[in-house]
Amino acid sequence: MRNALPRHKPLVQPPATRRGNFGEVIQDYDFQDAMDEADRCISCENARCEFACPLHNHIPRWIGELKRGNLAEAYRIIRETSPMPEICSRLCPQERLCEGACAMGIRYEAIAIGQLERFVSRHGSKLVQLKAESPKVLSNHLKKKAAAVGSGPASFAFAHTLAKQGHSVTVFERWPRLGGVLRWIPHFKLPTELLESHIEALKRLGVAFKTGVEIHSVHELLKNGHDAVFLGVGASRPSVPKIPGVTLGGILNSTDFLVRVYYDPVALPNGWQSITDLHGTRVAVLGGGDSAMDCLRTAVRLGASEVTCFYRRDEANMPGSKKEVKAAKEEGVRMQFLAAPTVFLSRDGQTVSQVECIRMELGPPDASGRRSPVSIEGSNFTTEVDLVVLSFGYEVEPMLADRERLMPPPKGIVKINPATGATPIPGVFAGGDCVTGPNLVCTAARAGIVAAQGALGYFAGEPWEILCNTKSSK
């Protein structure tokens, strides 16, 4: 039985090599591996993988086309539901989504859906590019004007869906470069060229972009002739813990660190300086999620002499992907589990030189079901550091003027009808991390599509009370 064969593993840069470069860690399948892996798929009816995919990609259908060698058709089917397969195939935690639900995985190994999607996106897109996407032509009275605030995957998907239908969309981004978080996700996970070519494709479709423009009020956009506004402002403001010494020099939050490394150095926001080299630097990253792993693995590649992760629970209770933790350890990151920071110390009173931690043990489970860490009295220890990166999660940053109605405190999360993306303000839709809190690229993209479909209903005259349907709001 072909499907009982082990899954085809892609080539991966060995740890000793990848420590010294920012190239992609996981390599593409070659043609034969892709065909052999596709052959393992049993093309389930009512496939569980499809339900588990936030974008509901028609996985068995496109894998079926791939099996027959129809790469262009396989790509076309993926694009029916996914606006950015080249990005999602690299960034989705497939083991928790489609692959986690794969029926083959019950007895054998799950199909490598992400790796196959990446293969189809690379080769199929070249064939389909010949017939590049063109927008529907609408007469002037039907053509509407929409604005998207923020330029992350949620706004990209919103803009793509509306522009294809012939409407005019402008994306406003406060920072100098487009892409939201995609702009500072490590290049060993997402090469910048893929982001750039996605933006180029949106421009070819007629989407307009305005960078360096911070929007403070959706009402202004509505007054300025926009028929609909989409809020895709994300949740990328880092949470800062109240630890004594946290304002010392040499302590950065994860966004400030990653942006300084990956953002275009000539366009760094906030007057920040690039970080290009950490040779001789002892780096401590505090936190145990995926963005902590991104910071740790980035510090390794910049040549840091010691890279240590401090996390207050044990390895089994880490919040992020096991794959990322494994990769970080292979690359030489030192893990200090069950250790929570208590104070940052400085020899010169200005720059951090030590982090003091206390040992923890796991107590009974908390509301989330995870065992909560409890400190062990008198177990404090210090570690010498030159740079500390804080990675304690992210929050929504509410827009000033619309804070009370759209993004109420304390969390600033935008309230919508999840079926349409409609907020309580007529003409205003929202989606992505600003609605869910920190989430995933694929969930943000799906939210952008849902909101664009809501906007199409609005343009067609659907009443706001129905679109908004506050009863089903989150």
Ligand SMILES: Cc1cc2nc3c(=O)[nH]c(=O)nc-3n(C[C@H](O)[C@H](O)[C@H](O)COP(=O)(O)OP(=O)(O)OC[C@H]3O[C@@H](n4cnc5c(N)ncnc54)[C@H](O)[C@@H]3O)c2cc1C
């Ligand atoms: C370090 C890191 C690594 C990650 N890795 C992964 C991964 O591997 N896989 C995965 O699926 N997800 C990952 N994520 C999560 C993923 O990036 C987010 O879920 C996704 O980007 C959210 O998309 P969004 O469109 O809602 O917002 P964002 O991508 O956050 O974009 C919001 C944009 O809005 C702009 N903005 C905010 N306010 C305004 C305003 N008032 N006016 C104008 N512009 C404004 C911001 O500058 C930003 O560019 C990661 C997140 C981080 C932080």
